[in-house]
Amino acid sequence: MSKPPLIFFIVLAIIAVLATRQFIKQRRETAVNDASPVRSLPVEVKTKREFPFPNRRTRQREVIAGETMRYEAWFHPLNGAGDFKLTLSANDYHQMDKGVKGELKVQGTRFVSFTPR
Template sequence: MKPPLIFFITLAIIAVLATRQFIKQRQEVAVNDASPVRSLPVEIKDKREVSTSALRSRQRENIPVETMRYEAWFHPLNGAGDFKLVLKASDYHQLARGEKGELQVQGTRFIAFRPR
């Protein structure tokens, strides 16, 4: 019995989208690596933890796995627009809303935050 054509079309679409996302991530990493480290005076506007759930299969049982993504919004004190960065948990927990300080970034990569 032949699988239906829609099955192959769905697989092709998934493969194309996955490849596109992989290339986009690799390009962002390359741009960040090539960017200089910049320091900006900022205020921490907001921060949040985003839960991403997934199922991991292990010998006939599905185990729910929850991972967290940590985000913070920064307001440059020079008047530029607010921007969001994704952080590691250890960096995220050291930040407080409303805190002002010096933010170091490399492209879109968080390097450090030093409060004033």
């Protein structure tokens, strides 16, 4: 039997390192969010976006039934700070409208709730 080429092992090692790095990054972000206090901010919903996840970058692609969707909203703080994006659940996404002002509650980078005024 012949040995697999060295490049095969190098590619496997790179994949393992990158996967481990992403896992550690996600765990760290979750820990920081869990340790953060819940903050309330007066904001305006600047824009909303929903797209299939994972996002396959093809032009004018039809959404397949049963496909996982990702929901995002951009918020503009009324205190003059810079806009920021949060990932939302489908229910939260559909309950808010573009241009509505209200109170946003966040815990670190995690969306908690949005209450319109």
